[in-house]
Amino acid sequence: xxxxxxxxxxxxxxxxxxxxxxxxxxxxxxxxxxxxxxxxxxxxxxxxxxxxxxxxxxxxxxxxxxxxxxxxxxxxxxxxxxxxxxxxxxxxxxxxxxxxxxxxxxxxxxxxxxxxxxxxxxxxxxxxxxxxxxxxxxxxxxxxxxxxxxxxxxxxxxxxxxxxxxxxxxxxxxxxxxxxxxxxxxxxxxxxxxxxxxxxxxxxxxxxxxxxxxxxxxxxxxxxxxxxxxxxxxxxxxxxxxxxxxxxxxxxxxxxxxxxxxxxxxxxxxxxxxxxxxxxxxxxxxxxxxxxxxxxxxxxxxxxxxxxxxxxxxxxxxxxxxxxxxxxxxxxxxxxxxxxxxxxxxxxxxxxxxxxxxxxxxxxxxxxxxxxxxxxxxxxxxxxxxxxxxxxxxxxxxxxxxxxxxxxxxxxxxxxxxxxxxxxxxxxxxxxxxxxxxxxxxxxxxxxxxxxxxxxxxxxxxxxxxxxxxxxxxxxxxxxxxxxxxxxxxxxxxxxxxxxxxxxxxxxxxxxxxxxxxxxxxxxxxxxxxxxxxxxxxxxxxxxxxxxxxxxxxxxxxxxxxxxxxxxxxxxxxxxxxxxxxxxxxxxxxxxxxxxxxxxxxxxxxxxxxxxxxxxxxxxxxxxxxxxxxxxxxxxxxxxxxxxxxxxxxxxxxxxxxxxxx
Numbered sequence: 001x002x003x004x005x006x007x008x009x010x011x012x013x014x015x016x017x018x019x020x021x022x023x024x025x026x027x028x029x030x031x032x033x034x035x036x037x038x039x040x041x042x043x044x045x046x047x048x049x050x051x052x053x054x055x056x057x058x059x060x061x062x063x064x065x066x067x068x069x070x071x072x073x074x075x076x077x078x079x080x081x082x083x084x085x086x087x088x089x090x091x092x093x094x095x096x097x098x099x100x101x102x103x104x105x106x107x108x109x110x111x112x113x114x115x116x117x118x119x120x121x122x123x124x125x126x127x128x129x130x131x132x133x134x135x136x137x138x139x140x141x142x143x144x145x146x147x148x149x150x151x152x153x154x155x156x157x158x159x160x161x162x163x164x165x166x167x168x169x170x171x172x173x174x175x176x177x178x179x180x181x182x183x184x185x186x187x188x189x190x191x192x193x194x195x196x197x198x199x200x201x202x203x204x205x206x207x208x209x210x211x212x213x214x215x216x217x218x219x220x221x222x223x224x225x226x227x228x229x230x231x232x233x234x235x236x237x238x239x240x241x242x243x244x245x246x247x248x249x250x251x252x253x254x255x256x257x258x259x260x261x262x263x264x265x266x267x268x269x270x271x272x273x274x275x276x277x278x279x280x281x282x283x284x285x286x287x288x289x290x291x292x293x294x295x296x297x298x299x300x301x302x303x304x305x306x307x308x309x310x311x312x313x314x315x316x317x318x319x320x321x322x323x324x325x326x327x328x329x330x331x332x333x334x335x336x337x338x339x340x341x342x343x344x345x346x347x348x349x350x351x352x353x354x355x356x357x358x359x360x361x362x363x364x365x366x367x368x369x370x371x372x373x374x375x376x377x378x379x380x381x382x383x384x385x386x387x388x389x390x391x392x393x394x395x396x397x398x399x400x401x402x403x404x405x406x407x408x409x410x411x412x413x414x415x416x417x418x419x420x421x422x423x424x425x426x427x428x429x430x431x432x433x434x435x436x437x438x439x440x441x442x443x444x445x446x447x448x449x450x451x452x453x454x455x456x457x458x459x460x461x462x463x464x465x466x467x468x469x470x471x472x473x474x475x476x477x478x479x480x481x482x483x484x485x486x487x488x489x490x491x492x493x494x495x496x497x498x499x500x501x502x503x504x505x506x507x508x509x510x511x512x513x514x515x516x517x518x519x520x521x522x523x524x525x526x527x528x529x530x531x532x533x534x535x536x537x538x539x540x541x542x543x544x545x546x547x548x549x550x551x552x553x554x555x556x557x558x559x560x561x562x563x564x565x566x567x568x569x570x571x572x573x574x575x576x577x578x579x580x581x582x583x584x585x586x587x588x589x590x591x592x593x594x595x596x597x598x599x600x601x602x603x604x605x606x607x608x609x610x611x612x613x614x615x616x617x618x619x620x621x622x623x624x625x626x627x628x629x630x631x632x633x634x635x636x637x638x639x640x641x642x643x644x645x646x647x648x649x650x651x652x653x654x655x656x657x658x659x660x661x662x
Contacts (some may be wrong), residue, residue, distance in 0.1 A: 001026060002065050002180045002208055003048055005234075008057035010040075010047060017043050019232040020057070025180060030202065031210045032219045032241060035229035037429075037445040037473040041212045044229060045069065045182045048210075068178035070186060072444065074169050083160065083168045084153040087139045090175035094132035097123055142171045145197040146190070147358050163189035163358075174201065183211040187218055188470050191358040192496055214474050216241055216499035231305065256302035269293055310428075311452070311483035316459035320384035321348055323462050323490050324369055326516070329378035331364060338364050340514040342378065346462075351484070352492045353505035353523060360511045362494045363392070363466055369492065370464050389460035391451060391468055401440040405430055405450055408439060412457045421457075428453045444471035452480075461489040469497045498523065535610075588656070595652045602645045609638040 004024035010017045017040035025031065035041050046052045047059055049069045061067070079086060088095065104120040107113070127133065143153060146167045157168060166189045173181065181202075187195050199221050202209055210227075213219055219226075219241040226237040226244040237244040269289050276282030322345055329342035338361035346352065346369070354362045367373035368380060370390040399408060409421045416424070425435045428449045439447065448471040455463065463484075469477045481503045484491065492509075495501055501523040508519040508526045519526045612635040 001060070001062060003059075003061045003067065005047065005054075006058050006060055008047070008054040008059065010043070010052065010054045012043075016232050018047075018054075018229075018234075021232075021234045022057075023227060023234050023236075024060075025208055025210065027179075027208055029208045029225055030205075030223045031208070031225045031227055032223040032244075033210055033212045033227050033229065034219075034241075034244075034474060036475055038443070039229045041229055042071065042184055045071070045184055045210070045212070048180075048182060065180060066176075066178040067180045067182065068173040068176055069182045069184075070166075070170055070173050071182075071184040072166075074166070077165075077169070079157050081157055082154045083143065083148065083157050084136075084139060086157050086168050087143055087171045087175060088135065090139070090172045091130075091132070091135045094127065094130050094135050097127050097130070097132060101127065139171070139175060142175055142201075143168070145194070145201065146171055147194045167194070170198075174205070177205075177207060179207045181205070181207055181209045183209065183213075185212055185214070185471075187213055187215050187496060188467075190496060192355060192498070193357045195496060214469060214472055214477050215497050216474065217497075252302040252304065255299065259299045259301045262296075262299050266293060266296070311456065311479055313456055313463070313483055313487045313489065314459045315461045315487075315489045316387060317385050317461060319348055319386045319461050319490070322346070323348060323350075323383045323386050325379075325381040325383070326369070327379040327381070329368060329375050329380065331361070331368060331373070331375040337514055339368075339375075339511065339516070342514075342516050344509070344516045344518060346490060346492065348490055350490050350492075350507055351505050352507045352509050353501040354492060354494050354509045354511075355501065355523075356510050356512075361514075362511065365511065365516070366390075366392075366464055366466055366492065366494055386462050387458070387460045388462040388464060389455045389458040390464045390466075391455045392464075392466035399439045399447060399450060401438070403439050404436050405439065405442075406435045408450060409453065409457065412454050416457065424453060424457065445473065445476075448472055449476075463487070463489060463491040463493075465491060465493040465495075467495055468493065469495060469500050591652060591656050595649070595656060598645055598649050598652060602642065602649060605638055605641045605645060609635065609642060612638060 001024045005018075005021050008018050008021045010021075033041050033044065043052065047054060049067055050059065053059075101120065101123050104116055104123065108116050108120055140150075140153060144150070148164075148167070157165065160168070170183075170186060186198065190198065195215075195218060199218065202222060209222075211219075211222065221240075223240055224238070226239065226241060228235045228237070228244070228248075235248075237247050239247065270293070273286045273289050277286045324346040326342050326344045329339055330337075331339045331342070342365070354366060356362055364373055368375055370388060371380070372390065405425060406418065406421060409416075409425065410418075422435050425431075430437070430446075430449070439450070442450070448468075452468070455465075468480065472480065477497070477500060481500060484504045491504075493501075493504065505523055506521070508521070508523060510517045510519070519529065521529070612631060615631050
């Protein structure tokens, strides 16, 4: 066991977060920690790292266990150092050794002292043992995987926004390679390519990982265990999120049956008591049954208690067929062109997901469409009767901290009175006096709900949503999906949550080479199309390489044959030269035969590797540890075979070319 809780109680004032909770984290586990907003998931992580102390029970950690903890409060950190320097802070001892080796080297040159020489040698050995000479390469690789360009690496940390700062701190944490990594919503500030990179990295991470996330796709691909914090208790499920959903339904059904059986038993016993209570000969038996019923541990009904946000987007008026028309839009930031010749239309009923890597201009395009961002050239034309409402991350930051929730809602211009606004806030879990809470005391999830409530009040027929699921729990995300599917208006959204996109969008927009590319279909269709295009491109490339190689080999053989003909003609009965030429031809034929064998084997292994990649991409595989390990082993073997065969392929090709020249 690396760390865990033993019979822990924890309270915030009068509110109980955990009651008699026991949880042991084992080596190699990748755990998804889930629960409704406000149940205490982040609090639980803080208990594990020792920021909070339990009122009862104990928090246990194995001796020597190192813990890394990524959370939103880290954003208060600021520095003028470059992001590369900040991430290199993961290797404090290596950096210390670098300075010490440099100092000792200078002293050694001056004095030649034997003691300094020994010290210098010890430092070099420790440096080698820590693999210290590769830290710059490893750090750059991780930062680039999380979306930073080479030019970014030397830029000061303080120049970056909160989301990019969080990536730097995530890079530093995974480079430290703690035994236990605690990640609180790690995907909130990542784009899709960076999430995919993080998934691959964590799948091969040697330590244990506990992650809080609202991203179903991420949880399904990443975790082999789910721990749910529900009604002050921890419930464990061995498998990914899909397995948890099925297993929880089964557990609820079994609990309900047990409850009903117990209720039948209780009613039966109570009837016996009522029947025989008045009879003197049976009174003792009746009393015995009453005592037994009093001691009986009652089973609760399987009632799922959860906060239900009532999201009901209203539409006040119907717009024309085309809501927004973009004609040859151009937008740049300095020398960096984001969009050129941006041309597209948004039609009534469209539900568009704007996706792609960070820095490609998704949020910029969303702001241009909303009229919140100027552009250099082109035209943005509104259609008839369009009433838009824009939800963005900066709205959470722009909420007035000194306002109450009710004050904030009054500024929407909705013409609703206090009673009506309080009723709406009740749908967003702000009941009674909660509406009088200051914005400053709200959690991230609560602020997101306030911002969503402000959007709903607008009665817009065109919604623009920038990362609407950030800070929402899984259940709230599902309720938002349901509301958007029932929404009669048009919407455009930017999100990194693949499940959310797959369930809401009927069109995909992507910014490719500074232009808007539209795909008429849902997210899963788009992914399948992208994979099909990638396979066709790879096949076309392989065919070109193979054709070029065979052509070169054929040319080599023809050249060798021509050389032989010339030699035979000029030397006639010159046996030694004829014998040499014959040997060369045999060698050339042998090389060609082996070349063709290697080429076939290479194609077979590449096909097998693609099949294994598809299997590893299936979330269901992570429910079986044995199946996952076998598939991962086969994938590694296929990769090694491809590397070996590719090397031999290149060597044979070079030999064939040399043979043809000779």
